[in-house]
Amino acid sequence: MTATAVAHPNIALVKYWGKADAQLALPATGSVSMGLDVFPTTTTVTLDGAAGTDSLVLNGGAAPEGALLRVQQFLDLVRDLAGSADRAAVVSENTVPTGAGLASSASGFAALATAAAAAYGLDLSERDLSRLARRGSGSATRSIPGGVAVWHAGDDQGSYAERVPAPPMAMVVVTISAGEKAIGSREAMRRTIATSPFYPAWVTSTTETVGEMLDACAAGDFTRIGELTESNALRMHATIEGAFPPIRYLNARSVAVFDAVAELRTAGTEAYATADAGPNVVVLTKPEDRGAVATALAGLGDVIESGTGPGARVVRSEGT
Numbered sequence: 001m002t003a004t005a006v007a008h009p010n011i012a013l014v015k016y017w018g019k020a021d022a023q024l025a026l027p028a029t030g031s032v033s034m035g036l037d038v039f040p041t042t043t044t045v046t047l048d049g050a051a052g053t054d055s056l057v058l059n060g061g062a063a064p065e066g067a068l069l070r071v072q073q074f075l076d077l078v079r080d081l082a083g084s085a086d087r088a089a090v091v092s093e094n095t096v097p098t099g100a101g102l103a104s105s106a107s108g109f110a111a112l113a114t115a116a117a118a119a120y121g122l123d124l125s126e127r128d129l130s131r132l133a134r135r136g137s138g139s140a141t142r143s144i145p146g147g148v149a150v151w152h153a154g155d156d157q158g159s160y161a162e163r164v165p166a167p168p169m170a171m172v173v174v175t176i177s178a179g180e181k182a183i184g185s186r187e188a189m190r191r192t193i194a195t196s197p198f199y200p201a202w203v204t205s206t207t208e209t210v211g212e213m214l215d216a217c218a219a220g221d222f223t224r225i226g227e228l229t230e231s232n233a234l235r236m237h238a239t240i241e242g243a244f245p246p247i248r249y250l251n252a253r254s255v256a257v258f259d260a261v262a263e264l265r266t267a268g269t270e271a272y273a274t275a276d277a278g279p280n281v282v283v284l285t286k287p288e289d290r291g292a293v294a295t296a297l298a299g300l301g302d303v304i305e306s307g308t309g310p311g312a313r314v315v316r317s318e319g320t
């Protein structure tokens with residue numbers, strides 16, 4: 001059996017920051033995202049009953065040991081579900097430009113979950129596929145449905161992502177730094193929970209914001225969606241900066257993009273900034289404004305425009 005799947009990254013409008021259960025990858029709060037239509041990951045999983053171990057090729061080269069281990073642990077979950085002992089060869093092509101600063105784990109584990117489920121003959125609903133992707137990486141949960149999606153907090157059964165109705169939206173990715181981030185989000189989440197005095201307030205306020213965001217999406221209220229997006233991103237960064245030792249992802253050039261976005265609003269163009277675990281900034285716009293926003297921000301970094309993207313899907317499968 002072999003299956004190939006494609007998945008896209010997503011950018012959170014209401015952020016996921018911290019787990020309630022690391023083993024089951026249950027988030028401390030819900031989150032809401034927009035899927036992108038750029039930077040797909042394409043992953044092929046081929047079962048090999050004769051192989052003694054799983055293998056992983058990333059962008060044509062041997063994968064780092066840590067990445068292979070994470071993929072093997074994920075495939076163990078799939079094998080448990082399928083009742084199979086077969087090892088697999090995994091080949092993954094990630095089109096995120098080096099240093100774009102968009103986490104590849106969301107599209108990566110969404111594509112892997114989709115391809116592996118098909119290759120191992122699991123017939124999973126979208127909900128169960130998103131629960132499975134969650135075990136690979138939290139943000140991958142939201143790349144299964146694509147579009148504008150909510151990832152529910154809850155127990156193992158209840159923590160999945162699904163699409164929600166929303167107005168047409170676009171994003172402009174502003175890449176500031178090609179450098180590796182100083183500290184990975186997994187470790188940074190742990191440190192934030194353990195040491196930031198602001199973390200309990202983050203959980204309380206974000207839980208509230210998820211509800212407000214879903215209301216704004218259902219109402220098609222782009223302005224409210226944008227205001228909540230920028231506010232929630234800054235609250236996340238404030239919470240992370242409250243950790244000890246402190247973690248600061250935004251740099252002076254990131255802040256310059258937030259300022260430029262505020263100036264765009266003053267000048268009458270609706271745009272709202274957000275940022276994840278790194279210095280790059282992503283700007284939420286209306287589809288009709290994305291070109292103008294990209295032009296206005298072009299001097300501050302490399303800009304790439306994106307519309308709202310599709311969910312993960314199998315593009316090829318063979319065998320019996």
Ligand code: 2P0
Pocket residue numbers: 011012014015016017025031103105106136137138139140185186275276277
């Ligand atoms: C998000 N981020 O909601 C947040 C905002 C980064 C900042 O999800 O440990 O790679 O694999 O569950 O999903 C990045 O964390 O973490 C992330 P794990 P993940 O998009």
